[in-house]
Amino acid sequence: MARAKKNVSPVPAGSTLHSIASQDLPRSLQAKARGETKMALIWCGTELLSERGFQITGIEEILSRVSVPKGSFYHYFKSKQDFGIAVIDNYVAFYDEKMSRIFDDTSCSALSRIQQFVDEGKEGMVRYNFKRGCLIGNMGQELASLNDAFRTRLEAVLSAWEARLKICLDLAVASTELPDNTDTRALSNFFWIGWEGAILRAKLTCTTAPLDQFSTMFFSLALNQNASKA
Numbered sequence: 001m002a003r004a005k006k007n008v009s010p011v012p013a014g015s016t017l018h019s020i021a022s023q024d025l026p027r028s029l030q031a032k033a034r035g036e037t038k039m040a041l042i043w044c045g046t047e048l049l050s051e052r053g054f055q056i057t058g059i060e061e062i063l064s065r066v067s068v069p070k071g072s073f074y075h076y077f078k079s080k081q082d083f084g085i086a087v088i089d090n091y092v093a094f095y096d097e098k099m100s101r102i103f104d105d106t107s108c109s110a111l112s113r114i115q116q117f118v119d120e121g122k123e124g125m126v127r128y129n130f131k132r133g134c135l136i137g138n139m140g141q142e143l144a145s146l147n148d149a150f151r152t153r154l155e156a157v158l159s160a161w162e163a164r165l166k167i168c169l170d171l172a173v174a175s176t177e178l179p180d181n182t183d184t185r186a187l188s189n190f191f192w193i194g195w196e197g198a199i200l201r202a203k204l205t206c207t208t209a210p211l212d213q214f215s216t217m218f219f220s221l222a223l224n225q226n227a228s229k230a
Contacts, residue, residue, distance in 0.1 A: 032066050038076045040066045045087040046094075050132040053142045054084055054150075084139070085153060091135045092157055099161070103168045110172035111219070114165070114191075118215045122208045125199070130206040137196040158196075162188045169222075178222055191218055 025033070028044035044062045059080060063070055077083040102117050124132070136157050143150040162185075169184035178184075194214045201210035 028066050032068075037066075037068055037072055039090075041068060041073060041076065041083070042086050042090045045083060046091050046135060047132075049084075049087055049138060050091075050135045051128075052138075054139055055142065059083075081147070081149065084150065088135070088139070088150075088153055088157065092160075095161075096164075099164055103164065109177060110168050110175060111177050111222070113168055115215070115219075118211065121195075121199070122211050125202050125208060125211070130203050133199045133203050134196060137199060140196075141200075158192055162192050165191055172222075182222070187222060190221070194218060 026043070026047055028040050028047055031037075031043050032040035041062060044066050045057070048057045048062065048065075059070075059073055063073060073083070077086065098120070099117070102120070103113050105113055105116070108116070136154055139150060140154045140158075144154070145151075165188040166184045169178065169182070169187055172178040173180060173182050173184060194217070195211075198210040198214035202208060
């Protein structure tokens with residue numbers, strides 16, 4: 001009698017191929033696979049709230065997606081609002097890593113770094129079929145007039161992002177990419193106001209055209225200061 005073959009995984013756990021395959025999974029399921037239940041819930045919330053509203057997203061759906069019992073949710077979070085703040089903090093940490101990787105890249109000029117940020121934003125919109133936007137922008141539009149705790153937290157995030165981009169614009173001034181009289185604070189503020197609006201419009205049109213139009217105008221405004229100074 002032939003011996004039954006063992007069910008051997010084609011990608012052994014712990015191998016490089018297994019690591020690569022795991023990276024194809026949503027971060028929520030990666031966290032669940034590592035036994036990190038709280039992070040699985042937070043990442044699931046991050047993924048869903050990047051696509052839709054906070055109020056329409058139910059706790060039951062989040063629990064179902066990561067196969068976690070309801071009692072676990074309230075073990076980690078006092079309320080849905082507490083969960084929402086944790087999701088915001090997680091998104092901010094993720095975004096801070098992205099901005100540091102791009103804006104601190106000394107191998108290219110300061111303005112090239114900003115263009116890289118724009119290009120990666122466009123790639124992300126295409127990757128998720130224009131369903132995901134900026135979680136901060138999504139929640140801000142939905143909750144700014146309804147919940148002061150969310151409003152103040154979201155505004156603080158955008159202010160921090162403006163300060164982060166200002167540093168990159170200051171480098172552009174120092175390297176003479178931009179003129180000495182550039183108001184980098186105002187320019188950074190303008191970028192984030194326009195960028196968030198362009199992301200929303202890209203979701204509506206399902207194209208990157210709004211992001212291209214905004215970035216073209218942004219760089220034109222920044223660079224044409226040289227011409228006006230001459």
